[in-house]
Amino acid sequence: MKNNNRLIIVSYRLPFSFETAHGSTTLKSSAGGLVTAMQSLDFSEAEQKPVWVGCANFSRRTWEKYQHLVNADFEYVPVFLDRKTQQDFYNGFSNSVLWPLFHYFSTYVDYQERDFLAYQKANEAVCETVAQLLQPRDIVWVHDYHFMGLPKLIRDKQPEATIGFFLHIPFPSYELIRILPHKCKEYLLTGLLGADLIGFHTNDYNIHFLQSIQINLGVQHKIWKINYQDRLIRSDAFPVGINYPLYHDAFDNPDVVKERKALKEAYKDVKIIFSVDRLDYTKGVMQRLDALEAFFRKYPEWIGRLTFILVVVPSRDEIQKYGERKQMIEQAVGRINGKYGTLIWRPIVYRYGSVPFPQLLALYTACDVALITPIRDGMNLVAKEFVAARKDHQGVLILSEMTGAANELSTALHINPLDENEVADKMKQALEMEPEEQSRRIAIMQRRLKDYDVKKWANSFVNCLLTMRTNQHIEPTPLLSAQTDFSLQERYGQARSRLLLLDYDGTLVNYHSKPEQASPPTEVINVLGRLASRRENYVVIISGRDQQTLDEWLGFLPIDMVAEHGSYIKQQGLWRRDILDDGSWKQIVNPILDDFVTRCPGSFIEEKSHSLAWHYRSAESVTGFVRSRELINTLENLLPYKLRVIDGNCVVEIKSTETDKGKVAKQLSLARPYDFVLAIGDDRTDEDMFSALTLENQYTVKVGPGTTNAAYRLKDVNEVLGLLKDFTAETTANPW
Numbered sequence: 001m002k003n004n005n006r007l008i009i010v011s012y013r014l015p016f017s018f019e020t021a022h023g024s025t026t027l028k029s030s031a032g033g034l035v036t037a038m039q040s041l042d043f044s045e046a047e048q049k050p051v052w053v054g055c056a057n058f059s060r061r062t063w064e065k066y067q068h069l070v071n072a073d074f075e076y077v078p079v080f081l082d083r084k085t086q087q088d089f090y091n092g093f094s095n096s097v098l099w100p101l102f103h104y105f106s107t108y109v110d111y112q113e114r115d116f117l118a119y120q121k122a123n124e125a126v127c128e129t130v131a132q133l134l135q136p137r138d139i140v141w142v143h144d145y146h147f148m149g150l151p152k153l154i155r156d157k158q159p160e161a162t163i164g165f166f167l168h169i170p171f172p173s174y175e176l177i178r179i180l181p182h183k184c185k186e187y188l189l190t191g192l193l194g195a196d197l198i199g200f201h202t203n204d205y206n207i208h209f210l211q212s213i214q215i216n217l218g219v220q221h222k223i224w225k226i227n228y229q230d231r232l233i234r235s236d237a238f239p240v241g242i243n244y245p246l247y248h249d250a251f252d253n254p255d256v257v258k259e260r261k262a263l264k265e266a267y268k269d270v271k272i273i274f275s276v277d278r279l280d281y282t283k284g285v286m287q288r289l290d291a292l293e294a295f296f297r298k299y300p301e302w303i304g305r306l307t308f309i310l311v312v313v314p315s316r317d318e319i320q321k322y323g324e325r326k327q328m329i330e331q332a333v334g335r336i337n338g339k340y341g342t343l344i345w346r347p348i349v350y351r352y353g354s355v356p357f358p359q360l361l362a363l364y365t366a367c368d369v370a371l372i373t374p375i376r377d378g379m380n381l382v383a384k385e386f387v388a389a390r391k392d393h394q395g396v397l398i399l400s401e402m403t404g405a406a407n408e409l410s411t412a413l414h415i416n417p418l419d420e421n422e423v424a425d426k427m428k429q430a431l432e433m434e435p436e437e438q439s440r441r442i443a444i445m446q447r448r449l450k451d452y453d454v455k456k457w458a459n460s461f462v463n464c465l466l467t468m469r470t471n472q473h474i475e476p477t478p479l480l481s482a483q484t485d486f487s488l489q490e491r492y493g494q495a496r497s498r499l500l501l502l503d504y505d506g507t508l509v510n511y512h513s514k515p516e517q518a519s520p521p522t523e524v525i526n527v528l529g530r531l532a533s534r535r536e537n538y539v540v541i542i543s544g545r546d547q548q549t550l551d552e553w554l555g556f557l558p559i560d561m562v563a564e565h566g567s568y569i570k571q572q573g574l575w576r577r578d579i580l581d582d583g584s585w586k587q588i589v590n591p592i593l594d595d596f597v598t599r600c601p602g603s604f605i606e607e608k609s610h611s612l613a614w615h616y617r618s619a620e621s622v623t624g625f626v627r628s629r630e631l632i633n634t635l636e637n638l639l640p641y642k643l644r645v646i647d648g649n650c651v652v653e654i655k656s657t658e659t660d661k662g663k664v665a666k667q668l669s670l671a672r673p674y675d676f677v678l679a680i681g682d683d684r685t686d687e688d689m690f691s692a693l694t695l696e697n698q699y700t701v702k703v704g705p706g707t708t709n710a711a712y713r714l715k716d717v718n719e720v721l722g723l724l725k726d727f728t729a730e731t732t733a734n735p736w
Contacts, residue, residue, distance in 0.1 A: 002440045004137050005046070005137055005138070005466065006040070006046065006047070006048045006049075006050060006051065006135065006137070006138045006139070007043075007046075007050040007051070007138075007139050007141060007462070008050070008051045008053060008130060008134070008138055008139065008140045008141070009038055009050065009051065009052045009053065009055075009074075009141050009143070010053045010054070010126060010130060010140065010141065010142045010143060010150065011034060011052070011054050011143040011144065011146075011437045012053035012054060012055055012077055012090070012094075012143075012144060012146040012147070013030070013054050013055065013057065014052060014055075014056070014078060015029065015030045015034075015035040015038075015052065015074075016028060016029050016030060016055075016070060016076075017030070017057055017058065017367075018058045018062050018066055018069075023541060025062070025065075025066055026069075027066070027070060029071075032377060034143060034168070035348075037240065037455070037457060037458045038050075038052070038074075038458065039073065039658040041455070041458050041459065043073075043460070046193060047075060049072075049073070049075045050074050051074065051075045051076075051077060051125060051133055052074045052075070052076050052077070053062075053077045053078075053079060053129055053130060053133070054076075054077075054078065054079065055078070055079050055080075055081055055086070055090075055122070055126070056078035056079060056080050056081075056539040058078075058535070059080075060080055060206070060508060063078055064276040064723075065520075073710045073735060077129060077133065078591060079125055079126050079129050081125060082690055083124055084156060085118045085121050085125075086122075088112075088114055088115045088117075088118030088119075088145070089115070089116075089118040089119050089121070089122040089146075090122075091316070091319055092112060092114070092115030092118060092119070093111075093112075093115035093116050093118065093119035094119065094145060094146050094320065095316060095319060096108075096109070096110040096111075096112075096115065097109050097110065097111050097115065097116075097180075097184075098148075098260060099145070099169070099282075100281075101172065101176055101177075101179060101180070102145060102169050102170055102171065102172050102176075102270040102461075103170060103172075103282040103375075103376040103377075104170075104176065104375075104376050105281060105376075106176060107365050108281065108321060109179065111180075111181070111184075113454070114631070116181075116183075116184055119149070120187070122146075122147060123147055123148075123150050123153055123191075124153060126147060126150060127150055127153035127154055129155065130150075130154055131154065131157045132159060134158050134161060137162075138161070138162070139162050139164070139462065139465060139466070139645075140161060140162065140164070141163075141164045141165075141166070141462070141465070142163065142164065142165045142166075142195070143155075143165075143166055143168065144166070144167060144168045144169070145167060145168075145169055146300070147165075148167075148187075148188045148192055149187050149188065149191035149281075150165075150191065150194075151163045151165050151191055151192060151193070151194030151195035152190055152191045152192075152193065152194030152404075153191070154194065154261040155194035155195075155685070156194075158681060162196055162459060162465060162466075162468075163194060163195045163196055163197075164195055164196065164197045164198075164199065164462070164465040165192055165197070165198050165199065166198075166199040166200075166238065166461065167198075167199070167200055167201075167205070167378070168201075168240070168378055168379070169378040170201075170377075170378045170404070171200055171206070171208045171209045171212075172208060173211075174208065174211045174212040174216065174633075175215065175347070176217050176451075177188060177189075178214045178216070179693075183410065183633065185216050186216070186217070189212060189213050189216055189217055190217065192209070192346045193213065193217075193219070193228050193229075193233060194273065195225070195233065196231070196233060196234070196465060196468045196469070197233070197234050197235075197236070197461070197464055197465045197468050198233065198234070198235040198236075198299055199235075199236060199237070199238040199461055200235070200236075200237055200238070201237065201238070201239050201240060201378050201404035202237050202239065202240070202404045202407055202437045202671060203237045204408070205378075205404075206224070206235050206236060206237050209235055210226075210235060210453065211225075211633070213226070214629070214632070214633075215629040215630070215632070215633055216629065218250055218625065218628075218629065218647075220647065220684075221235075224236050224335070227707035228707070230400060230707065232468070233468075233479075234464070234468055236464065237493075238457055238460060238461050238464075239379065239404060239405075239407065239408055239452070239457070239458050240379050240381070240454065241449065241452050241453040241454040241455075241456060241457045242381055242384045242385055242388060242449065242453060242454050243382070243453065243454050243455075244388050244449050244450050244453040244454075244637060245453075247361070247364075247385050247388035247389045247391065247728055248388050248390065248391055248450075249391075250357075250358075250361045251361070251365055251389060251390075251391035251392070252391070253358065253361070255358035256358050256361040256362050256365065258358075258362075259358050259359050259361075259362030260361075260362040260365050263361075263362055263363065263366040264366050267307055269305075269365075269603065270304075270305055270306055270307045270345075271305060271306050271307070271339065271368045271369070271431055272306075272307055272309060272366060272367040272368050272726075273292075273306065273307070273308045273309070273367065273368065273369040273371050273427065273431075274308075274311075274363050274366075274367035274370055274371070275288060275309070275310050275311065275313075275370070275371045275372065275373075276309070276310075276311040276313065276355065276360065276363070276382060277311075277312060277313065277372075277382070278312075278313045278314075278315040279312050279313065279314055279315045279316070279322055279325060279329075279352075279372070280315055280316075280322070280325070280329060281321060281322075281325050281375075282374055282375055282376050282377065283374045283375070283377070284373045284374050284375040284400065284417040285310070285312060285325075285329050286325075286328055286329060286332060287373065287375065287417050287418060287420065287423075288310075288371060288373050288417075288423075289329070289332045289333065289336060290420045291318060291330075291373070291420040291423035291424055291427070292308055292336065292347070292424075292427075293336055293339075293420075294421055294423070294424040295423075295424035295427050295428070296340055296347070296419040296429075297424075298421070298424050298425075299424070299428055301373050302431070303340055303347075304342070304345050304527050306347065306431070307345075307346070307347065307349060308347060308348045308349070308371075309348075309349045309351075309363060309367070310333070310348055310349070310350050310351070311351045311353075311355055311363070312326070312329060312350070312351070312352050313353070313354055313355070314352065314353065314354070316587060318563070322330075322733045326352070329350075330350070330352075333348050333350045333588075334736050336348055345542060347507055360613070361389055364385065364386045364389040364390070364395075365389050365390060365392065365395075367395060368382055368395060368396070368430070368431060369395065369396045369397075369427065369430040370382075370383070370386040370395065370396070370397050370398065371398050371423075371427070372386070372397065372398065372399050372400065372403070373398065373399070373400040373415060373417040373423065374400050374402060374403055374417065374719060375400070375402060375417050376402050376403075377400070377403040377404065377405075378403075378404050379403065379404040379405055380399075380400075380403040380404065380405045381405075383397060383399050383403065383405045383409060383412070384405060384408075384409070384449055387409065387412075387442060387445045387446060388450075390442050390446075392445075393438070393439040393442045393443060394435060394438050394439065394440060394442070396413065396430035396431075396433050396438055396441070397409065397412040397413065397441075397445070398412065398413045398415060398423070398426050398427065398430055399412040399413065399414055399415070400414075400415060400416070400417045401414045401415065401416060402416075402417060408445075408448050408449075408452075409445045409448070410444070410445075411440070411441035411442075411444045411445055412441070412445065413426045413429060413430055441517070441610045472499065472553050477708050477710055477711070477712060477713040477714060478713065479712070479713050479714070479715065480701065480712050480713070480719070480723065485706060487621060488678075488699060488712075488723075489726055489727065491676055491697075491699075492676055492727055493676075494676075495536065495673070495674075495675035495676035495697075496536055496675055497536060497538075497672060497673065497674045497675050497676070498534075498537045498538065498674060498675065498676040498677070498678070499538050499540070499669055499672075499674045499676070499677045500531060500537060500538070500539045500540065500678050501540050501542050501665055501668065501678065501679040501680070501689065502528075502539070502540070502541055502542065502548075502678070502679075502680050502681075503542060503543060503680060503681035503682060503683065503686050503703075504543040504544075504545055504684035505518060505539075505543065505544070505545070505682075505683075506542055506681075506683060506703060506704065506705050506717070507680055507682050507686075507717065507720055508520065508524050508528075508541075508717065508720065508721070509521070509524060509717060510716075510717050511617060511649065511650070513617055514618075515615065516549075519553050520553050520554065523555075523721060524721065525557070527580065527721060527724045527725055527728060528541075528554070528557055529557055530728035531724060531727060532557055532558045532559050533558075533726055534728075538560070538672075538674075539557075539559040539560070539561045540559065540561065540562060540668060541554060541559060541560075541561045542561075542562040542566075542661055542664060542665065542679075542681075542689065543561070543562065543563060543565075544564060544565050544608075544611070544613070544648075544653065544683075544685060545564070545608075546561055546563055546564060546608040546609060547561070547563035547564070547568045547570065547575050547609075550563050550570075551570075551575075560572075562661070562664050563575075563608075564608050564609060564610050564611050564659060565611070565655060565657045565659045565660065565661050565664075565685055566578060566579070566656070566658075566659040566660055566663060566664040567579050567581070567608075567609060567610035567611065567655070567656070568609070568610075569664065578659075579610060579656055579658040579659055580658070581610050581642075581656040581658060581659075583609065583610060585639070585642075585643055586607070587700045588638075588639075589612055589635070589639070589643075589654055590605070590607075590612065592631075592634065592635070592638075593605045593612060593614050593631075596614060596627055596630075596631050597614070598621050599627060600616060600623055600624060600627040601620070601623075602616065602618040602619035602620065602624070603615060603619045603624065603627070604618075605617040610655060610656055610659060611653055611654060611656075611659070612651075612653070612654045612655075612657035613648075613651050613652070613653040613654075614628075614631060614651065614652045615650065615651045616628055616650055616651070616652075617650035617651070624650065628647070628652055631652050632645055632647055635652075635654060639654070639707070642656060642657055642658075643655070643656060643657065644657045644659075646684055646685055647684055647687065648683050648684050648698070649682065649683050649684075653685075660688050661681075661685050661686060661688045661689040662688030662689050662691055662692035663688075663692070664689075665689040665692050665693055666692040666693070669695075669698065674697070675697060676697055676699075677693060677695075677697060677698040677699065678698075678699045678700075679693050679699070679700045679701070679710075680700075680701040680703065680714075680720055681697070681701075681703065682702065682703035686702070686710075687708065687709050687710075690702070690709040690710040690711075691709045699711060699712065700712070700716055701720075701723075702714070703715075703717065703719075703720055704715065704716065
């Protein structure tokens with residue numbers, strides 16, 4: 001960390017707890033991945049200690065009396081929630097809604113309004129604490145699903161704050177996000193957009209998030225960058241690592257060596273398969289037991305030659321689903337042991353409880369196979385810990401393809417946890433794998449884990465966040481004021497050769513609920529005529545309209561025109577087609593659009609020679625927006641790569657990728673050595689034009705609100721006409 005950047009970490013729990021037994025209170029440190037990651041950061045040059053904010057699982061009195069026991073590496077700030085809020089926030093919305101939903105267990109979701117209100121209340125309480133702590137140049141790093149609303153709350157109070165957010169669980173497909181009530185979706189998604197950097201374990205999770213904000217909020221993105229409320233936000237994948245030396249070097253730890261020797265002696269006549277997981281329905285423990293039973297059915301020669309050591313760590317006992325899961329596991333263990341066990345051998349050795357570190361490492365390094373098969377897991381650090389611990393380069397990892405870790409641990413034996421026969425077959429393959437092959441696979445995975453450990457993960461995230469600090473604010477596109485307007489007029493007046501590229505709808509005329517009725521008023525005709533009458537001016541209307549309409553409305557003027565975003569160009573009175581598209585794709589798209597018209601009253605289809613447009617300006621606003629998101633997603637996943645879907649102003653347009661206002665604008669601007677080039681437009685399609693015109697003598701103007709690549713902004717059509725009239729002020733004659 002740089003010496004002038006103080007880090008404020010926000011997580012649900014602080015990295016310690018207090019335990020009272022026999023009248024004595026002691027401090028118990030946590031040993032999770034987040035704690036290891038934060039402690040691995042280098043704060044030696046920092047002027048102030050980092051701060052850690054979290055919800056207290058102890059009373060104020062306990063904190064006041066025993067806080068001196070806590071280490072001094074961080075400044076710890078507990079947030080005290082009342083018992084009811086804590087219950088509804090954590091057990092309720094966080095773990096009975098977000099946890100099952102984000103892990104694809106939608107039928108386990110138990111939404112209660114009071115729980116969502118408690119979630120908001122808890123996020124607001126933490127926000128108040130963080131806001132009081134914040135100093136200039138502080139970095140706030142918010143962790144996990146408990147605080148998805150927090151980045152926006154902090155941003156609202158401290159607009160200049162630097163905020164990062166990392167989600168430690170999967171981010172699901174937008175189809176699952178849709179299950180949530182609208183106010184929940186909006187709260188969670190806009191909450192995350194309060195951050196400058198949003199991190200996920202994998203690219204898949206990142207893509208799901210970007211799809212969700214586009215479909216649910218209409219927020220656009222490009223190459224992991226999001227322009228939102230005049231801020232630049234980045235979302236990216238940062239797969240969390242482990243403390244590699246801790247696990248690798250522990251192989252030779254005397255306590256570990258002693259425990260491993262005892263295990264090998266106790267199970268010297270059998271192979272060992274080992275699993276350890278929290279008690280959770282997402283971890284697939286029941287499916288693991290089913291697979292073991294299938295293994296004994298398919299390969300009975302292994303009965304009596306294999307022991308499965310299963311450790312289940314207690315978790316969220318107070319939630320009913322978890323208590324039920326414990327009973328199911330224990331019943332299955334008893335049934336399998338009763339079915340296959342003998343007086344001198346049990347197929348399953350089951351333990352419900354935590355495992356001390358030396359014993360855990362002994363199990364990692366004594367087993368022949370690690371069976372890690374969650375149904376869904378954001379990352380799964382157990383798999384990484386097992387691989388790192390195998391200093392002997394032996395052992396085989398069987399890993400669920402539904403974990404984030406599967407993307408990195410490519411030489412593990414990947415399985416679908418629901419396919420018990422596949423898991424059984426992989427178990428046999430693992431048990432019979434040659435030592436040389438085991439060594440080869442482990443070595444490849446260890447290189448990855450060593451290169452990208454938890455320290456690198458934390459530092460890469462923080463460094464990326466610091467980089468975003470310099471880019472986090474997009475300078476608001478300035479409105480053309482009297483001063484800039486005069487400057488633009490002055491440059492216009494000095495130029496001897498000018499190119500004026502003008503959009504039509506939303507720029508020269510206001511949008512109309514019926515596009516065919518948006519013909520140009522006399523005022524527009526007069527302005528265009530005066531501009532075109534100057535021999536220094538080359539005026540081009542560059543529009544999404546078809547050429548017949550443009551000809552009917554503006555064809556008598558001495559101007560050139562571009563129709564359908566570049567499909568047709570009219571120069572010197574003649575139209576020419578500028579693309580090779582035969583329009584055969586319309587046979588696929590038209591039925592889809594017809595379906596959306598029937599499901600969105602007030603919407604309609606406009607067909608042009610080389611594009612189709614679905615208009616919803618006259619539809620009920622909420623219905624129109626929802627249907628437009630659905631249509632965009634449908635088309636983007638269905639259409640051939642040569643087609644482009646444009647999310648316009650109350651219109652979704654489909655056209656060939658060859659048609660692009662930017663390409664046409666670039667070609668026209670290079671056709672002659674113009675002294676002055678001006679492009680004005682209001683829509684997404686005009687952004688291509690703005691991006692293409694970046695030279696010093698090229699000026700771009702966005703009409704209306706919204707993020708833009710343009711250099712300037714005008715509020716509305718009236719201001720556009722006012723600017724163009726100023727250009728023609730010296731011309732008093734009106735030949736039209």
